[in-house]
Amino acid sequence: MSDNGEAAARVWECILCGWRYDEAEGDPDSGIAPGTRWEDIPDDWFCPECGAAKTEFDMVLVS
Amino acid sequence: MKRDRHPGVVVIGASHAGLAVAAELRKLEYLHPITLISDEVALPYHRPHLSKECISGQMPVPRDLRPLGFFAENDIDLRLNSSVVAIERNLHQVRLSFENLPYENLIIATGADARRLPEAIDPEGHAITLRVRADWEILSVRLRRARHIVVIGGGLIGLEVAAAACALGAAVTVIEAAGQLMARSLYLPLAEEVLQRHTANGINFRLNARVASVGSSGITLEHGERIDADLVVAAVGSSPRCDLAVEAGLACSDGIETDAQGRTADPVIFALGDCARWSNSGRSERHESVAASQAQAKAVAAAITGVAAPPNVPLRLWSTQGEIRLQMSGPVKTGCKTHLEQVEESGLLLRAVEDGRLIAVQALDAARSFSSAVSRIGEIESPRDASLIANCSN
Numbered sequence: 001m002s003d004n005g006e007a008a009a010r011v012w013e014c015i016l017c018g019w020r021y022d023e024a025e026g027d028p029d030s031g032i033a034p035g036t037r038w039e040d041i042p043d044d045w046f047c048p049e050c051g052a053a054k055t056e057f058d059m060v061l062v063s
Numbered sequence: 064m065k066r067d068r069h070p071g072v073v074v075i076g077a078s079h080a081g082l083a084v085a086a087e088l089r090k091l092e093y094l095h096p097i098t099l100i101s102d103e104v105a106l107p108y109h110r111p112h113l114s115k116e117c118i119s120g121q122m123p124v125p126r127d128l129r130p131l132g133f134f135a136e137n138d139i140d141l142r143l144n145s146s147v148v149a150i151e152r153n154l155h156q157v158r159l160s161f162e163n164l165p166y167e168n169l170i171i172a173t174g175a176d177a178r179r180l181p182e183a184i185d186p187e188g189h190a191i192t193l194r195v196r197a198d199w200e201i202l203s204v205r206l207r208r209a210r211h212i213v214v215i216g217g218g219l220i221g222l223e224v225a226a227a228a229c230a231l232g233a234a235v236t237v238i239e240a241a242g243q244l245m246a247r248s249l250y251l252p253l254a255e256e257v258l259q260r261h262t263a264n265g266i267n268f269r270l271n272a273r274v275a276s277v278g279s280s281g282i283t284l285e286h287g288e289r290i291d292a293d294l295v296v297a298a299v300g301s302s303p304r305c306d307l308a309v310e311a312g313l314a315c316s317d318g319i320e321t322d323a324q325g326r327t328a329d330p331v332i333f334a335l336g337d338c339a340r341w342s343n344s345g346r347s348e349r350h351e352s353v354a355a356s357q358a359q360a361k362a363v364a365a366a367i368t369g370v371a372a373p374p375n376v377p378l379r380l381w382s383t384q385g386e387i388r389l390q391m392s393g394p395v396k397t398g399c400k401t402h403l404e405q406v407e408e409s410g411l412l413l414r415a416v417e418d419g420r421l422i423a424v425q426a427l428d429a430a431r432s433f434s435s436a437v438s439r440i441g442e443i444e445s446p447r448d449a450s451l452i453a454n455c456s457n
Contacts, residue, residue, distance in 0.1 A: 013434065015430040015431065015433075016390070016430070017381070018437070029086065029130075029133050029137075031132070049353065050111065050353060051125075056430075058434070
């Protein structure tokens, strides 16, 4: 991905199983392309590890 | 992607463990064929949903583990509704009903069956169990008709089913042989809180109680009490599916025995997930959780592709029992100190400390506190925290 001045990729963590969604990596196995912003993920998407709903994720700060 | 005629990897079992290892191999750029064999008809699905959202009716069917397109995109040959008849180690192949599949590496991820009640207790097989989608289809129909339900087993699945049945309006009684609920996965102070909340919601409990017999109209306990029921559910643990491994001469003892990377006595055969007993620093253990199977999948894929084994991370378990959400990480040990504190709105966080070090964290309706506490597992507890810790007899 090119750095075109957009905000840095953020990371979201599933509060159930701890799986992390990194906007830079996306979730290609579920059809979410790398670079997809959290807001742009459909509401019916779910955690690929534990099946938790999108609402079960929190944004986390990664150093 | 073009593949060669290399025999590649055959995975027996396409649930959480089998699918995770196939996906992980592709992530590590394993180039040879991968065949994933499932004896179920449906696409691989999230098993934990069956006893939670699916049984309560919030989710009409369990979610797929991966969308259908995933298998073609990753060149994983998924064979549904297929059974392996035998593992022929001398020929490096597995025998299916109508063909033989050669392998360079074989991965056994056959899972476990729900343990059934002994025939002496339930000779006519009235009690039903919940493990796979077909079980759930039967149970969900029976649950909606039943007025009086007995659940035998106060563990994770038993309580999930009991809470869902109670929410559907049935009278529910849970029978537990131990003196506390979820003894394998919860420390006593939190288990007592769980008991209290379920009791307040109307579930009846019999702790320290053993079932003497199950009949068509209910059960009788060993001390003579009779409880009427039009549905009896047995949630009394699982038995690993080791038949193929045993017949192939691999060592099994409540699980297929492996080393710390999942390798069996045959160096080209691995086992993981609920069917496997992994050995680690002199101890061997059968792990039954989604998190464990995913961690094991990473280790097996690393061993097969020759990359460094992934670091150990704390595994997380969870259980949704009606309105109650439990999360656990770290072992349940006797003789350590526990501290229970109120957090968030009506949540509880329990920390278990052994030799001054935090070894386990458990939470009830406190997901965010849990997430931050899990990252401190393994650390020394500060004296301020230690002063708050009470001895626990668990």
